[in-house]
Amino acid sequence: MKFKDYVKDHFIEILIFFFLLLFLFCLFLLLKLSFATNFFILSLITCFFLFSFLYSYFKRKFFFKEFFSILEKIDQKYFITEMLPTANFLEGKLFLQALYEIDKSMKERINESEKSMTDFKEYLELWIHEIKLPIASLILRNHNKKEKDNKELEQIKKIEEYVEQVLFYVRSEHSKKDYLIHECDLNTMIKNVILRNKDDFLALNIEVKTKNLNKKALTDAKWFEYILNQIVSNAKKYKKEKDSIIEFKADESDKEIKICILDNGIGIKESDLPKVFEKSFTGENGHNKKEATGMGLFLVKKMCEQLGHTVEIESRENEYTKVIITISKNSFYNVLK
Amino acid sequence: MKKIVIVEDEESIREELKALLLNASYEVEVVEDFKDVLGGLLKIDCDLILLDINIPNMNGEVLLKEYRKQKDTPIIMVTSRSSETDEVLSMGYGADDYITKPYNPTILLLRVGAVLKRSEKAYDHLSYHEWIVYPTKGILKKEEEEMILTKNEMIIFLNLLNNLGSIVTRDDLMTDLWNNDEYINDNALTVNISRLRRKLEEMGYEDAILTRKGQGYILK
Numbered sequence: 001m002k003f004k005d006y007v008k009d010h011f012i013e014i015l016i017f018f019f020l021l022l023f024l025f026c027l028f029l030l031l032k033l034s035f036a037t038n039f040f041i042l043s044l045i046t047c048f049f050l051f052s053f054l055y056s057y058f059k060r061k062f063f064f065k066e067f068f069s070i071l072e073k074i075d076q077k078y079f080i081t082e083m084l085p086t087a088n089f090l091e092g093k094l095f096l097q098a099l100y101e102i103d104k105s106m107k108e109r110i111n112e113s114e115k116s117m118t119d120f121k122e123y124l125e126l127w128i129h130e131i132k133l134p135i136a137s138l139i140l141r142n143h144n145k146k147e148k149d150n151k152e153l154e155q156i157k158k159i160e161e162y163v164e165q166v167l168f169y170v171r172s173e174h175s176k177k178d179y180l181i182h183e184c185d186l187n188t189m190i191k192n193v194i195l196r197n198k199d200d201f202l203a204l205n206i207e208v209k210t211k212n213l214n215k216k217a218l219t220d221a222k223w224f225e226y227i228l229n230q231i232v233s234n235a236k237k238y239k240k241e242k243d244s245i246i247e248f249k250a251d252e253s254d255k256e257i258k259i260c261i262l263d264n265g266i267g268i269k270e271s272d273l274p275k276v277f278e279k280s281f282t283g284e285n286g287h288n289k290k291e292a293t294g295m296g297l298f299l300v301k302k303m304c305e306q307l308g309h310t311v312e313i314e315s316r317e318n319e320y321t322k323v324i325i326t327i328s329k330n331s332f333y334n335v336l337k
Numbered sequence: 338m339k340k341i342v343i344v345e346d347e348e349s350i351r352e353e354l355k356a357l358l359l360n361a362s363y364e365v366e367v368v369e370d371f372k373d374v375l376g377g378l379l380k381i382d383c384d385l386i387l388l389d390i391n392i393p394n395m396n397g398e399v400l401l402k403e404y405r406k407q408k409d410t411p412i413i414m415v416t417s418r419s420s421e422t423d424e425v426l427s428m429g430y431g432a433d434d435y436i437t438k439p440y441n442p443t444i445l446l447l448r449v450g451a452v453l454k455r456s457e458k459a460y461d462h463l464s465y466h467e468w469i470v471y472p473t474k475g476i477l478k479k480e481e482e483e484m485i486l487t488k489n490e491m492i493i494f495l496n497l498l499n500n501l502g503s504i505v506t507r508d509d510l511m512t513d514l515w516n517n518d519e520y521i522n523d524n525a526l527t528v529n530i531s532r533l534r535r536k537l538e539e540m541g542y543e544d545a546i547l548t549r550k551g552q553g554y555i556l557k
Contacts, residue, residue, distance in 0.1 A: 129391075132417040133347050136439035140353035143442035144360065147551075148508075160439055180421040191518060195444065198515050208520035220421045222437075 001061045010053070017049055056089070063092050078103055121170050128167045135160050150199070157199075161233070165295060168226050172302045179220035179307065186259065187213040189221055190248050193228040200236055204244065211249035217257050217327045219307055227303055227311075228261070230296040231323045235263035237292070238285055238321070256328045263322075268315040276313055277301040339453055340364040340383040345415070346371060346392050350438075354387065361446050362503060375403055383410060385453055388432075390416040390423065398423075398430055405431040411456045413448065415440075443512040450499065465498055468540065477540070484540055489525075490533045492517050497546065497556035506553035530554065 007014065021042055028038040066085045071077060081103045087093045138156050142149060171178060190213055194201070201208055217224075235246050247262045268276060272283035279298040286292030297313075304311040304325060315321040341363050345351040351367055358365045368377055371393045378386065378400075390397035401412060414427045417438040424435045433452045436445060463470040468477045468484070475491050477484040486494060496513050497505055507526065514521055521529070530546065537545040547555045 129417045132438050133350060136417070137347070137349040137353055139439045140350065140357055140442055144353055144356045178420050178422065180425060182421075182425070187518075191516070194520060195441065195512065195515050198512065201520075202511070202522060205522070207522070210518065210520070222421045222424075 001064050003057065006057050006060070014053075021046070059089055060092070063087055063089075078106060121173070124170050125167065128163055128170075131163055132160075135163070153199075161229075164226065165293075165299070168223070168299055168303065169295065172299060172306060179223050181218055181220055181307065183216045184219050184221045184224065186215045186217050186250060186257070189225050190228065193225055193232055194248075196229060197232055197236065201246075204236060204239060205242070206236065206239060206244040206246055209245060209247040211247065213248060213250055215250050215252055215257055217259075218330055219309065219327055223303055223307060227300050227325070230300050231261050234296060235261070235265055235321065238267075239263065239265045254329070256326050259325045259327070261323045261325075262320060264320050267317040267319050267321050268313070269317050273313065273315060277311075338362065338364045339385065340366065341385045341387060341449070342378065342381055342383045343367045343387045344374060344378070344392060344397075345387070345389045347389075357442055357446070358449075361449075362500070363449075375400055378404060379407060384456070385449060386410055386412045387449075388412050388414055390414055390418060390427070398427060401427065401432060402430045411452045413452060441512070443509050444516070446509075447513060447516055463495075463498065466542070470495070470498070479540075482540075484536055486533070486536065487529075488517075489514060489519055489521065489529045490536070492519065493526075493529060493533055494556075497554060501556055504549055504553045504555055509553070 024045070025038065025042060028041070063085060070083055070085065071080055074080065074083070081100050084096055084100070087096055135156060139153070139160075142153050142156065187210075190210065194208055194210075200206075232246065243264070245264050247260075249260050249262070251258045251260070266285065269284050272281075272285070275281045276283065276297050277300070278294075280294040281298070282292040282294045286294060301311055308328070310326045312324045312326075313321065314324070341358055343351055343354050343358075343365065345354060345367075355365050355367055366381060366383065368374060370377060374392060374395060388397055388401060392400070397414065397416070401414065404410075404412070409431075411433040412431070413434045413436060414432040415436050415438060416423060416427075427435050433455070434448050436448060463472070465477070468479045470477055472491060472495055475486050475488065477486065492514050493510055496510055507523075510530075511521075511523075511526060514526070534546050545556060547557065549555060
């Protein structure tokens with residue numbers, strides 16, 4: 001609160017005061033008071049006025065200074081009502097009261113919508129587990145048939161993948177942690193992902209290579225497999241016409257393990273590269289393929305962040321795409337062991 | 338014949354699972370009365386239990402824990418929940434393996450086979466006619482004679498041997514190979530099978546592996 005602004009705001013009062021001074025001055029002249037007395041009375045009045053004016057200015061100034069400094073310190077601004085200063089003047093009190101009411105109603109709304117969001121997410125998770133039953137049943141049915149219908153199986157697997165995407169989206173948004181970080185066998189996780197995609201790799205003629213995977217990594221196996229599966233599914237989607245290769249390899253140092261998934265597919269345009277992890281971003285490749293939802297890599301990034309891994313992407317158009325996930329080693333965990 | 342009990346409340350899955358396991362020449366019993374699953378399970382004498390986590394009236398994990406107090410029959414937990422916590426918890430309660438729905442049926446069979454093999458007290462020597470099989474060494478032996486198989490050939494041979502006399506699909510063989518980190522393609526599988534055939538011929542078994550067109554292979 002600047003003094004200039006405060007003066008501007010009380011311009012009318014000051015004006016009225018000056019008129020009063022002028023009026024009194026004239027009145028005293030008419031009453032033929034001596035000039036000295038006149039001057040003395042008027043300066044006395046001016047002093048009183050100045051004093052009361054400055055007093056109310058500083059009262060407000062200190063209040064708002066404190067208020068804004070608290071506001072600046074807190075992260076979630078709407079918690080301000082929990083630590084309000086006290087006001088010893090009417091507007092201040094009214095202001096705080098109004099703020100309190102507004103804040104309270106907003107918090108209620110937030111709680112309400114958070115609750116309904118949680119309810120919805122819980123319902124969605126439940127629903128996903130339910131829908132998995134008929135999918136499981138269909139896959140088994142298909143397997144038990146004398147003549148397998150691969151086209152049908154392909155579609156069922158697509159349904160499964162989309163359903164799973166919803167599940168992990170919900171989970172990655174959930175504040176509740178439902179992952180468990182422990183030592184996982186890298187080879188097993190990668191094998192599971194490769195096996196899951198076996199039929200596609202064979203049908204699309206993609207050669208699978210693995211190198212150096214006998215390592216342990218601190219992660220959540222289910223989440224990590226999902227992340228890998230998303231990356232693999234991109235590699236399948238954006239493969240070259242022939243001689244496709246996908247390679248999984250790992251490099252270990254003292255501090256971290258880098259897992260690299262390399263394919264020799266159509267790659268990503270340089271201008272698209274910085275945006276691939278954005279939600280709903282499909283880029284030029286995505287426009288050419290209808291199946292791109294722009295969710296895959298967004299989820300990969302998000303889930304990696306939650307698990308504390310980093311993910312990077314390198315690519316050259318028409319040559320290769322390389323996704324690198326870095327999992328750090330926790331020395332504390334080793335001590336605990 | 339190994340006997341497997343299925344505890345699964347979803348009827349469609351139960352029936353399909355039963356068909357799958359019957360096809361793989363296991364003896365199958367299903368639990369249909371969910372009032373007292375624990376009591377029912379304790380009465381049955383079997384080699385393996387496939388237990389769903391979400392069964393009516395009782396939590397699968399609690400059931401597992403209770404069951405383990407009295408019997409140590411191998412149990413594979415089957416669930417549609419897919420969080421690592423559930424898995425770790427189940428294994429902690431004494432499950433031998435854990436599979437998430439929807440699963441690949443061939444993988445399920447491989448896991449079932451693996452758990453059964455692990456639980457066999459006395460591992461009887463695998464043999465084919467007069468030949469004794471040493472899977473880890475990759476050789477077959479008959480007295481002084483020896484036949485060396487490559488890793489891929491051994492995987493294929495073992496799979497056929499475990500299903501002696503019944504059809505094994507190409508897909509099953511492929512899944513088994515991939516499950517053992519051998520990511521080969523269709524052509525390579527064909528090559529491996531013809532090599533295996535030739536080796537069996539050398540051992541004196543002509544036409545040991547029959548081809549059933551569009552279905553798979555049989556070892557006799």
